[in-house]
Amino acid sequence: MLTEEQLREIEAAEQEAEAAPWISNGSELYYGADGFSHQQIYYQPNAAFIAGARTWVPQLLAMVRELQRERDHFRNQIRDYAIEERGMNPEDIDSILDEGAREARDG
Secondary structure (H helix, E strand, O other): OOOHHHHHHHHHHHHHOOOOOEEEOOOOEEEOOOOOEEEOOOOHHHHHHHHHHHHHHHHHHHHHHHHHHHHHHHHHHHHHHHHHOOOOOHHHHHHHHHHHHHHHHHO
């Protein structure tokens, strides 16, 4: 997992770089909310963000996958407990867990 310090570093680089959305035609970078303007990719905060992304994206993907595995593990523990210890119908507990996941995701 990424440390809090690493997450702050990623967040700081993201805040210093030009605002999204960004697009690229393969060799040039364009960005801007009010139409796209061509900008040199070598603007230091942008370059730092792009270079950092090469390291950060795999780390963030690994972190997301680890959290998904933990979520699935706990979901299965809750499901098994509800079925085995509380006698709940598997379809009912799945529905409850799915609804809880939707509420957590959608706020």
